Amino acid sequence: MNINEFLSDRSKLMKASEIRELLKWVTENVISFGGGMPDPSSFPAKEIMEVTKDVLTTKAEKALQYGTTGGVLELKEELTKFMDKVGIKVDGPENIIITVGSQEALDIVGRLFINPGDYVITESPTYLAALQAFRIYGPRIIGVPMDEYGIKVDVLEGVIKKVIEDGGKLKFIYVVPTGQNPTGITMSMERRKALLEIASRYDLLIIEDDPYGYIYFGDEEPPMRLKAMDSEGRVIYLSTFSKIAAPGLRLGWVAASDEVIKWFELAKQSIDLHTSTLNQYIAAELLRRGVIERNIPRIKEIYRTKRDLMLQALNEYMPEGVTWTKPSAGMFIWLTTPKKIDTGEMLGTAIKKYGVAYVPGKSFYPNEDRHNDMRLNFTYPTPQADF
Ligand SMILES: Cc1ncc(COP(=O)(O)O)c(C=O)c1O
Numbered sequence: 001m002n003i004n005e006f007l008s009d010r011s012k013l014m015k016a017s018e019i020r021e022l023l024k025w026v027t028e029n030v031i032s033f034g035g036g037m038p039d040p041s042s043f044p045a046k047e048i049m050e051v052t053k054d055v056l057t058t059k060a061e062k063a064l065q066y067g068t069t070g071g072v073l074e075l076k077e078e079l080t081k082f083m084d085k086v087g088i089k090v091d092g093p094e095n096i097i098i099t100v101g102s103q104e105a106l107d108i109v110g111r112l113f114i115n116p117g118d119y120v121i122t123e124s125p126t127y128l129a130a131l132q133a134f135r136i137y138g139p140r141i142i143g144v145p146m147d148e149y150g151i152k153v154d155v156l157e158g159v160i161k162k163v164i165e166d167g168g169k170l171k172f173i174y175v176v177p178t179g180q181n182p183t184g185i186t187m188s189m190e191r192r193k194a195l196l197e198i199a200s201r202y203d204l205l206i207i208e209d210d211p212y213g214y215i216y217f218g219d220e221e222p223p224m225r226l227k228a229m230d231s232e233g234r235v236i237y238l239s240t241f242s243k244i245a246a247p248g249l250r251l252g253w254v255a256a257s258d259e260v261i262k263w264f265e266l267a268k269q270s271i272d273l274h275t276s277t278l279n280q281y282i283a284a285e286l287l288r289r290g291v292i293e294r295n296i297p298r299i300k301e302i303y304r305t306k307r308d309l310m311l312q313a314l315n316e317y318m319p320e321g322v323t324w325t326k327p328s329a330g331m332f333i334w335l336t337t338p339k340k341i342d343t344g345e346m347l348g349t350a351i352k353k354y355g356v357a358y359v360p361g362k363s364f365y366p367n368e369d370r371h372n373d374m375r376l377n378f379t380y381p382t383p384q385a386d387f
Pocket of ligand 1: 176
């Protein structure tokens, strides 16, 4: 049988993640800066074990049962308090939906808002798996370049005007404002204000993807969340337990207006009915007991130390002409080589000859043809090579 003859047009828009492909051929003899995983020593494993036992002892009948699509009420109440501490005010649980990681939320964003041919704006470069999630729905994605302060808002406005002039339908601007994946850049407060102002003027949605804000490890205070500054309900806020607890829980959440959350619930119903009830009760209890808040300073310390080590090594070993970002959040450093180097072509040699892996920068660009960057993950590798 030829399965290709059965596949939908949509399936043909799906592409394997280069990163996941890469991870497959990295063996234990390779130092990999290619993945995007947290440091396993940051997981509160013992506490999760205790909480799981308690949840199953006291509320197994609820925790092992089907649940509502929106999510477990206790968890949404805890998240309301958790977000309140960073200035995000929501009226109540009706403004939150619990998803299977932020990744599911990104897919739902695509389902809800993108018609084939619609325009979507992202930072350039941007989170690869967001591009993959959106592309399934056939949008035209325009990447707006960044500098050390985040998305270039003057370029952004030019792009918006052009799309409107050409009669295009522009839906949303997707940003990762803090510790961006892949660059590690944190958008400045000025840019945040300008971005909100532009979105308001042109009546656009903003998708704020914030996996890293809670573990910001810079010396100064992190800039405010866009959602905390949003007086018009145009920011759809995505976050996750993957970086503040453990990605294996597969728990994320979305905060938005109750109307938007209803649409998310409708979309999620047909995808998976609801997120794991057991994991939601565990997360609610981790928040209620303060496990997550107590663990956050420890995560920040681990990542600050590892970032410093990588920055120090780059300073020591990188030749002239190579530049890199100095992140205060997130898990990645973005490194740019002179233009004559193609980091995609170099990867084979890096792995085979030098036993080092990274992710070539090319696939993070929605539409620019750039081949001389790479993404380096500093959170997963150990400070010492184990061989
Ligand atoms: C910017 C960004 N968004 C979303 C995700 C997805 O995270 P999860 O599905 O584990 O919540 C990640 C994971 O690395 C990320 O970096």
